[in-house]
Amino acid sequence: MEKRCNVTKKKCFLFFLFFVFASQISLQAYCQEVKLTFSLKNATLEEIVDEIKRISTYDFVYSDSYLSVFKPRDVSFKNATIDEVLSSCLKDSGLVYTINGRTIIIKRGKKTEENNRTVSGKVTDVKGNPLPGVTILIKGITVGTATGADGSYKLEIPSGKVILIYSFIGMKTQYVTVTDNLKIDVKLEEDVEEVEEVVVTGYQTINKRRSTSAISSVKAEDILVPGMTSIDQALEGRIPDLQLMLNSGEVGATPRIRVRGTSTLSGNRNPLWVLDGFVLSDPVNVSPEDLNNPDYINIIGNAIAGINPQDIERIDVLKDASATALYGTQAANGVIVVTTKRGKAGKISLSYSHSSKITRRPRYTDRNINLMNSQERMQFGKDLVDNHYIFDPYMPTVGYEGAYYNWMSGKTSYDEFLTEVRQNETINTDWFDILTRDAYSQTHNLSMSGGSEKVCYYASFGISDDNGVAKTSYSDRYSIMLNLDAKLSDKFQVALRLNGNIQKKNHVPAEIDAMGYAYNTTRALPCFNSDGSLYYYKKASDTRNTRLNYNIINEINNSSQEYDGSTTMISMDLRYDIMKSWNLTIAGSYTRSNTTQTDWWGEKTWKVASLRNAEAEDTPPTGESGYCYLPYGGILTTNQSAAENWTLRLQSNYSKGLDKEAHHLLSASLGLEANSSKNQAIADESRGYLKERGKQFVDMSTSTSVNGKTTYLIDDYPYFKNWLAAPHHSISESLTNKLSGYLTVSYSYKDYFTFNVNGRFDVSNQFGSESNNKLLPVWSISTMLNLKDIIFLDSDGDYKGGAWISDMRLRMSYGKQGNMIDGETPDMLLNQGGIDTYYGEYVSTLYKLPNPNLRWEQTNQINIGLNLDLFNSRLNISTDFYYKKTNELLSSIAVSSVNGTPSGTYVMNNGTLSNKGMSISLSGYPIRTKNFSWFVSTYYSINLNEVQSQPLENYTKEAFLDGTAIISGKPISTFYSYKFLGLDHETGLPMFDDWEDRVHLLYGKSVAEIIMTVLEDSGCRDPFISGSFSNNIRYKRWNLSFNLAYSLGSKVRLFDMYGPIQNGITSVENVRKEFIDRWVVPGDELRTNYPALLSPSDPLFDQYRYHYSMTAGSQGLTGPFADNIWQMYDDSDIRVVSGNYLKMQSLSLRYDVPEKILKKLPISYASISFSTQNLFTISAKELKGQDPSQAGFSSPNLSVRPSYTIGVNLSF
Template sequence: MCKKKTWLIMKLTCILVVVFNLNVCAVAFSQSKISLDLKNATIEEFIAAMKEQTGTQFLYNSSLMQVHELITVNVMDEELKEVLDQVLLPLKLTYEFINDVVVIKRLSQVVPDNKWVLKGKVTDHKGSPLPGVTIRLKGTTIGVSSNIEGLFSLEVKKAVDTLVVSFIGMKTQLVPVNKEKNDYVIKLEEEVLAMDEVVVVSTGYQDIDKRRLTSAITTLKMDDIKVAGLSSVDKMLEGHVPGMIFMQNSGQAGAAPKVRIRGTSTVLGNQEPLWVVDGIVQSDPVNVDPSQLNDLDFVNLLGNAISGLNPDDIEQIDVLKDAAATAIYGVRAANGVIVITTKKGKVGAPSITYSLSGTVNIRPYYSDQGIYLMNSQERVDVSREMFNRGMEFKNITNWIGYEAAYLDYKSGITDFNTFNNLANYYETVNTDWFDILCENSFSNKHTLSVSGGSANLRYYASVGYNDEKGVIKKELNRNYTTSIKLNGNYDRVSFQFGLQGNSNKRKYTPSTNGINIISYAYETSRAIPAYNPDGSKYFYMKGNTAINSYLFNMENEMETTRQEMNSATFTLNANVKYKILQELSAEGTFAYTVGNTNQETVYEEGSYYIAGEKKGGAGDASSTCPIGGELQESTTRLRSYTARLQLNYNSLFADKHALNVVLGGEVSSKEYNGVSTKHRGYYPDRGKTFGTITEELLAQPEYKGYRGWLAANSRATITDQLTNLASAYFTITYTYDNRYTINFNTRMDGSNQFGSRSNEKLLPIWSVSGRWDIARDFFRDNANVNELSLKLSYGKQGNMLDNQTSRMIIAKGALNSWYQEFSSTISHYPNPDLRWEKTSSYNAELSFSLLKNKIGGTVSYYYKHTDDAFLTKKVSDINGVTSYVVNKGEISNQGVEVTLKFVPIDRKVDASGKQGFVWRFDPQIGQVVNKLISKAIDNRSNTLRDEVSYTDYLSGNVELVNKPLNTFFSYRFKGLSSEDGSPIFYGTEEEFKDELHERYRNMEEEEVWMEVLKESGTRVPVLQGGISNYLGYRQFGLSFNLAYSLGNKIRLLKLCGDNNIRPYPEKNMRREFVKRWQRPGDETKTNIPSLVASDNVRLPWWSQNEYNSTNPNKFAGSDIYQMYDMSDLRVVSGDYLKLQSLSFRYNVHDVFCKKMGIKSAYISVTGTNLFTIANKKLKGQDVTQSGASPSVNLSVRPNYSLTLNVTF
């Protein structure tokens, strides 16, 4: 009994404390001081002014704004309540303070007449209470508003049988009245906003009312795209932004995707978009060379500018695409801008939210469609045929498996029975390399946040932990995050202070001598065992020659080598705004970022890499690592700041005119300091110590190799890069009657990175744009046309490379032991005449919303043209460098973007007052047609680079006139030889070799290549998009997103990993080789070439001395089987349709939440990358895996997540 009383007292105390706090908040809120001077203003303008001055949230139904009376008010330091009374009561409007939210409503006129009391609760679709909802008796003006807990009580007339439930931003519901029912739970769904509702779009410099937006911006709410199982926000954008090309070339933990917005506007510069968080431009943790980032085969495991940002802390994402949107960012925005707005506190009592997600990541299996490899029996059959045909292995050093058993038998070391038993063993061993090297992993993510505050001070704080385990063993990406944001409003001053921090730890197994774990699993024969019969690891000799061969075991490599990256980044930002006049304000922004990234790569003494360096060990004069292992360390320190001063003028006058002017200046600085070292003699298992060799021993002849290594690596490599930028910007927007809007933006940048000619010109970046609200002009009274508007824009943008300056950059080296003088080399040649890369951008966009917002969307067309594109030019090495950057090319990008929104079935309310069924789907499409053109071609070829090879054509790394960037070429497959099954290609036929040689001898190299090769397409998709779907019924919701990509081509993976049709004993082959040519006549049944008996068949005729002596580089290809892998026969479409995410969610019922003492909760199950529909010729090869890559990357893996979210 005592315990019950104690518990009752505790509950009452908690209730009293909460009620007291709510009352205190409401009283303090209503007593906020207001200074306001408006003349002949509309009710909307009055609310906007109040919101601007106090930061207060106003809730109202849009129909209440149709008041024709104009407002004139002049008050100084009056309480909020007094101002509202003075303005609203004459308009027959009233208001209510619900916590710190002002709810405006009509004056109720309740007339009692045979009535009863009806009670209920109103929530959103997640089950969270909605305060301020209007519940009205249909056909009357009688109504009430829900309180802070969403509860309401209403006296119902006997003659009324329907309730009208409405709330701004929500769909109005009609709820049947049942006298016997008194516990209504009404759930409102969000509505596609009409043109009169205020939607704010952020450019990072200012927030813009969507009704006055003149530029091309795609706005996404984080809650709409967030997917459990994806660790970073950039991966969640796939299929949601028309005009954005998304490419994920690796499924490793922490691998960053490649993102392109409206094509590629530069060849040599960074092609990635600019990331902005809360108005501050973000920097990558490590300064990676743009040539690497632009390489489609480069796997970025270092992370990008937003890798450490917790998606749970994000409120909104705005993707700026045209010049009108990006011009204000100057030279940094040539590739588009992605603006992220993080969450801030909401007015009210503290709200605590905890989110937990557990994710299972699925490893590759040989049974997967994407792994079309031979099993051990099929691979042994290939080896058996090779021996039967007397085929030789050239320079073989690793006789293992079936081949070793066969040679032992033929040389008399073993008898036939022993050989036969071993052959049967190797045929059935079927080593599962993916099971040995990979695993199904479990990742977990936690976020705890708290939000609350008053009208004067609001706060948001969160901590997050994400432990992402990769499917490759020992691979992880662990991230700790924190975010703190304070927003305040006091009289004329408003401010925002924020702190964001993250600490990241990544672990990988480094590639050893080009040996990648996934490549090894794909390319290693399953007839090779991983373990000996006693369970110990199976080692075999691996190397190019007998001298350079060493024992190897991949599992041992994973234990004796590792790569760790530890980084920490913290950003402090502050924004203070002071209202000078009602229309004029000044604001200052300052942000400071400090980051540190440490990379550590360890090769222990027992690793394959060290075996190659150690050779014979101590006493071997050629050994460069006589003792211990190797430690490679690299540290990058980032320091950056941004300081901005800005004046804002915002005026409403003469009832229909709005003018917004922004004038500002900004300085920013970004500095990278890097140090990298190499140490040998490292013993990590002995307390991370180093072995030493005395000076006396080091002077001995047997340490000659190590002395040479020390001379080259004894000193650290130090790299510094400083980028300073000073800018001035101006933007002006004029709106007439919310129908016509004109905008002009301009910015001028000066930087220490620009060439002197560019700084002298200070070329302004500018844009002009406009918006016409057609619906207000022609369809004002048409209820079926909710929005119809047209936007047009044009602008000029510029770009400059970071590593090109007007002065020579010299790398000062160490003391030269031979000359006893310090040596220096030219790092970058002076380039004072380099001009800006200039891009002209055109955009046209039509937006519409019809049939009470059941159908809506946008259709856009854009065209971008870049002049003076940066390209490299070969120069004489007498200059100290072999290449030079010049303004030589032009690039064009154009396309169409379509975004549609449909609500075929709207959520209804059944007789019990419960929610019914809803279906929404949003298809979208974005096209990018890219072309490189040039103003001056000075040779008979059409390349824009002076020095290329045929391999550049095969890989798509050559810039060609009137061709898209990343266009690649292939050999033209003609068929198989009827004599030996070897492949034949047009323009290289053996039977025409004399004629072809005579024909090609007078041609330029690239002319010959154009005769032999054929254009296959581009590696970058031309069109991408997605289809988002949501189906809901009562507490249940099902959503899924389909992503599709069209227009690019990919190569099939190589038949054999080492480009050799006679695979070495340890190599596996693609299963399609089972259907190879084996006898004359097979050439009519298959296009898979045969095994060949000698090197003479593999080598093309032009490699023979009589032809090779003229110009060995002129002819494309040195091996006909390598040519086969690079032929048009092995090129297929990269088009795909992928189920990017599928999520099922259950919102816990309010009654249960109330019993549990929580505000709301939901549980969801999510799957990502569940299946992909692609070209059947891929034989299941994942579309992210390119046969052009030097190694096979891990495909994007499916995963399954369970999420629990609770709010207290």
């Protein structure tokens, strides 16, 4: 089902474009309709202009020199048009006017223009490369021009002294006084202070040459390719020490990001997102347990998901203690600072970009779709029947098994049986074609920027229409942004930021699991009848063994999972310059997010039929024997979340040279910050919902009266009545307040060295009065040494050697950080419930025990880095080594229910975690000429972590098998596997070293001790090495760029072979092609490791259906460490392979349209591009196409799909 709002959105966008351009026509109409009435005596030009501005909405542009030309005069008008007024007022003045919208430009007439001059020339960079789009203004007049694609320009200027202003993003602004020479060529120098040599921390903008911290910076335009809808997608393979892992290719899925490994076990491990100096919060509170689970798929979105990537100017990733200290306890996992675009002084610039993307759906021909076709599955079913396999009596009767059942039960003859088998062998239902699509997505972005020396602005509007490959799934976003920067006076500046977004998403409900269905359903099962109607088969219900009709298309068409979210953020920054070296800043922000998730199941679905215990067209069964939990209507589940966050900051900044030559430079910032976050969540489940009947609910209160006795409809359905009597609504609220103070002091001597001290304290309401750590100071010390000057610069200021070294700087830092789990509280929390039917009183249950002794997690980190620029900065090298150790780790320990803990766990400070690693990055231009340049960038990062204390938690065997158990002496995400010994010669069943012959040695041991003794350490799910190789090649107007990302060190467990069939094979299930090569007869164990199938009728079935450890409690074992041999095989070491991979993350080719073509159009710049994402992945052949970048183990998720995009960029 295609989304309903697709056409509406397109109309809205077209209406918006129409409004922008039609407004010009409406302005012309305004000029004719507005009537002016006023009268002035002996009025000057300035007085006339002021009066017109007072009684109308017109603005004027003119030179002050015209005031002396205009002779004062009497004017009087009544109901006159603007043309009549201006024609009369300017008569015989030598001045003329033009009207551009609501702006009136007054200039000299033709006779007086004889003294005007025309200046022309070309603007280039220092190497002679032309600079298109350079703004050229006449100082004092807000009119000018811009250079063309070849850097040339032409501008008419008045007589007399004229100063031209040349400005361009990333270049130093130049002021040129016009003399008699009217041919002016200008070379603009790069403004290293603005672009290359600045790092942004959110609290400060620091000269990179004096930075003492480990910060990686990248411009958004260098990493974004058309089709990307979120900036976090672009970070893969771009930032050293940053690992990005995406568990699913679902549209809108959020990646897991780690900066320098993991610093917490129970808390949120994701980095902090900061937008224009203010911390962003996720739109919905997701528990750290879910966020840290490698199998969790987040399709709601993270803090940055609503920001249009086209509005982003740059990203700075803060990695060490020195860089993150000013963010205090929030920043133990690193900080990603996002800076949005700003307006530049100059004429209005209007830009439009569009991208059209095709995302490729899965196909059975893909390597990772290693499943049987119809003929293979029918032969597999025949083998089962021939070997007397006993099937579940409630299973669907389809495929070979179904045809055989119909024959044996007398429903068909033998000939009909053979005909049905032959037909089923050729069905080959393409479930991927039915359930997925080659998805078409598009983006539209319109932005406008400009301004004067006093006020600059940037405004944008964006639409992202992102469709998923799963049919009916989409993720749409509508975003706006407005950035204003105003210099109100020489001392007072103000910046206003406003951004908002609306997100709408739709997914197939997780319970349907469309992708899992496509993978696991036999292709011998039809989806449609010959007449095109849906084909239904009988599927056992969840509540009882009733067999009800099932068709997945019917389920999808009568259900939905919708997300509606909106976020608004407004911030303001007021700066007052007390003196040249001292300023005071007051900044504040307010953010509000609202998210609603709505799950709907219609009464025609199998899920609702299971609750009804009858088909949709049948009468619901009544009475106690009916087991009817929902007689009429469907199910509506709503989860609403609202979050409010405000921040208020007062900061004083001081920077001054301590001597006349400013060799000694002292900089300091002192600030106080208050922050409050409030969250509310409301959950509700309602039954009897009729979406298709006006979104109403069934009225079960209707009654009938017979012989004076009233009977209510609801009384016929006691199970439904009992369900209604129980509460199905919940409301939860949380409030977190923080007060922080911070200080940063930096001292520099010449350019030789810089010494920096950062400190911050955080006070939180999450700590009780008994804790002596309510206030945690976070601090760092760091230094930078200019090794080139120290080693090669002599006392005369000349370099003696090292000419090939452009710059060489050593950075060192050490600091202490903290962290806390959200949701912990010093107070006892109660769930206030309803009335107890026995006592007749309200009942409250314990939700969380008080935790007054909780302390901060504390992370100490040391960093040593080197920045090296060689050969006139043609080659740039940066390397960092770090070690960080987290003490007082917060972890949940098992506590007896005698203590009153409802969850059986209690958070305590316990444990130590260490991370050590290094990164090295290289970038430079092997070739750089006027028409050809080649830029190369590569990096290599390694992170090794280890838990250095015994955890207190009691883990199940599943936690060890899937890598979520925290084990002392092991890295995080270490997982274990059973030791496979081969296949039994007689039975073909798998054999394992499970210690059954020496089980007495395991008596009395815990599950953890048994697992680590019997099972084998298989490695880590997360990689510990990552890197990339990026290239950008420019030839004249062509630009080719690509990024290869690699990941090393992880291990991957292959998808389950026996997972769906551990308790017996059903005819509706497909199986992997490996079963074709399974063990069949003795001797096959020499050629294959795939076990034989075991029928429930086999005497060995019950022997191997349960592992001995499941019933060995009386022998001293504390619990099972295996279920059966099939579970052990799926989780054995033979099913573990390397997760190393090399991926083509992005590839883009762009062409810039020549200026000579654009001259015929009102377009100053145009480009067209073709790009791809996730084009291919090279990995271990044993994976057979299974995506190694996905962390999921047991069952397949939708892999990250390749996409192909065409993009267009226009500037006017």
